[in-house]
Amino acid sequence: MTLGLPFARRRRRERELDAEIEGHLAAAIADRVARGQSPAEAAAEARREFGNEGLVKEAARSQWGFASLERFSQDVRYGLRLLRRSPGFAAVAILTLALGIGANTAILSVVNAILLKPLDYTDPDRLVVLLHKGRNPVAPGNYLDWKARVRSLSSLGAAESWSANLTSGDVPEKLSAMRMTADILPMLGVRPRLGRAFLPADDDAGRDHVVLLSDGLWRRRFAADPDVIGKAVTLNGEPYTVLGVLPAGFQFAPFWHTDAELWAPLDLRPRASSRESSSLRVFGRLKDGVSLETARHEVAAVTAALEREFPGTNRDVRVEGLRDKVVGDVRPALLVLLGAVGLVLLIACANVANMLLARASARRREIALRAAIGASRGRTVRQLLTESLVLAAAGGAAGVALGAWILRALLAFAPQSLPRLAEVRLDPRILLATFLVSLATGIGFGLAPALQASTARLQDALKDGGGSGGAREGGRLRRIFVAAEFAIALVLLVGAGLMARSFIALERIDPGFDPRGVVTLEVSVAGTRQAQPGRRQILYRQILERFAAIPGVKSAGAINHVPIAGDIWGFPYRIEGRPKPAPGQSPVAAYRAVLPGYFATMRLPILRGRDVAATDVAGAPGVVLVNEYLARRIWPGEDAIGKRISVDGPDDAPVWLTVIGVVKTAVQNDWSAPPDDEIYLSFLQRPGLTDSPHPQEAYATFVARTDGDPAALVPALRAAVWQIDRTLPISAVQAMPDVVAHANARPRFQMLLLAAFAAAAALLAAVGIYGVMSYVVSRRAREIGVRIALGARPRDVVRLVVGQGMAMALAGSGAGLLAAFLAARLMSRILYGIRPSDPPTYAGVAALLLAIGLAASYLPARRAARLDPMAALRAD
């Protein structure tokens, strides 16, 4: 049945019904005339006897079956017409709902993808990670012990970061890569889309030069060649054979080294007894029927036993669910955001409810009139409900559009370090859920006034000029709603204020160096002819000379790992003249190795002493610079210059390095971490860095400073390197200001989001108080008119109205302060340098919100003060 047909049929029946009633009346009149009445008298009496024609028709129509559909569309049309007639109301209500629904959908979609959706492995919730303190890598000897002893895990595998210079092909490229034991892929339940996975036999020397490619690398560098299996590639100067291609979207490990594109087998046998050098991330799968708790207990027992066997090892090994490890860092922030959007949705619903309540009481007269001309109660309720639904549906539709837009904006601004960002989609289930919430708001708050209005006594409603009596209860409810909105807005504003102050504190951290104008790039020599011993000292000096010759470059230097952007190595060190610490008890310092010019280029001040020199080479006396933090900690009140420390050599014959300088304490890799020990060695004195062919050591990070835009320097820097050797892979090209901005991207993102939500909440609360006060003013126009007529000055009227508005704002803000105090404690994990109970934030926010409330109630108050008393008294 098409939609048109019932309407055509319906029109015909409507005409027939008219004719039938006309026939009825004609027959009744004829009857009365025949009994001797005058035609006029007969007509009047017949009509009276017939009763309410509209109601009769309505009752008859109700038997037609398709009437409900027809009535619904009629109500919808009427609802739309009403909305068109009051575009202000419609726009505010729809936007309010759209904001609530849109923001919720977007944030929930993000939270769902990151926190709730399972990882893309088989049975991912059984996967666990084993790390020292939950974050530090594990030594091979310890891993192999666990593998031999732990029974509650059905498999245990390890992975290690690796980097591979791909020199076969057009452009030399340094690839982010990983070595992993053959257990890992079967443990994850992942199979290559082409070729095969590693077998334990692939670890064997001579057979371990095989690699698996990511889908992306296979497309980018191998043109998605289906015959790539078995092809040879040159990695770090050695031939490797392509074994397989992993499925698109495969990512491992999901919390560390997430950009790996290439995987090779990990043979731990040469290092099987090493318990010092820790580089492994260990993964396991819980045996069927074993709980995480059980596994934790067993691992604790095993590691405790191992610690007794090998003192200083196996400390504080934590077993964590893989997913918890992946999302652990962002969970508190996301939950705070989730709470924030929930509150915004709550305010939005309260506002819409308020508007519907206000409108319903404004329409009491219309509703009474409808009843008078024959609308049944059910009919009236249904109509009011339909109107609310029209509103909710329009708000929902706008919310969907807004949600999609907000999500795009979120993804554009989101820090790339957020885990699983690529999986974020606008989730249709979430859209549906938030849409239903808006519909429920429409129904809930459309229904209450509809029932209230439809039971109102007609005469009362018609008499009292729109009604103030019956609206009292609705009025109280509205004021409570507005107060609640203020409370919620205050909570959000406090949250945003704390985030903003925390962010300012983060921005004010002095990194120790001046990142402006600095660009960094990494040159890797692994697998090129520059990897031969003796070549690097010359190459690095050449590169620095060429860099210095580029117009615009003020100075250049090099280091193994730049702070924030690069890797970080921790080295245990010994202090001359102090007792040798127990195993595992040595202090650990961040280990940097620099070429001359690094400190000047970074503008990282040398507080005392001197920079490393070109003469601080292998064979010359060992030198080291320490940061001020270490100098003060180890040699308080003494001059550190001339003291000696050691980072290598056997226990009984350490190789001593003389402190030649003290450097200002700089941030290491974590922007907001407290200061820690840091040592700077002479790059040219580290044979590993200058002579080892191992890709973990055969590279240097160059820094160059310019007065202009550091990014503009990059082409010239690349060209300078490639003029010396076209086969050198260049990677990690970064402008230092971007690196710093990136380090704070997450807190900035959180702050901006919370600020946006808080602004939306404050706006909605302002709309709420404005709406209620406007309504109150229009309701009480007559009373205000009387006051003015009796001599009240405009100021008195303003005070009256503003006073009422501020009563709501004050009550709400007071409750909000308390709620914010409780809620802010949940934020302590994402705050830096500020306590969640920071009084200035609370005071400032409360003042701001009260000012907003004042402004929003002043506008209707001014309107009230300008009322023409005569017009107000005459109205109705």
Next chain:
Amino acid sequence: MVDREPYKDPIELLQGTLDLLVLQTLTWGPQHGYGITQAIRASSGEALRVDTGSLYPALHRLERDGSVGSEWKTSENNQRVKVYRLTAAGRRRLTQERSRWNRLLEAMSGVLDASRAPA
């Protein structure tokens, strides 16, 4: 001018009995709406006044379930009127309704008489 009470819930109030009355009235021949009200009124000795707000929904309902049929005719004073007549289904329905009504009557009087006895 508006009488609030009768419109409270008119259909439910009279449903079963009104259908019975209408069907019974139509056994005497096809009739239009006004005619039916007059016939019920006359045959009940003016005791039953059928409200139009109940009559027309009842007629349309009976028409929909096939108990009555309808046709348009021109009355003697040249007015088009819709005339209802009883169908075969309507006759069966009337029989059922009558027996149900009788059972109800018996049951009611049984209860009413019994309740008087112990008092």
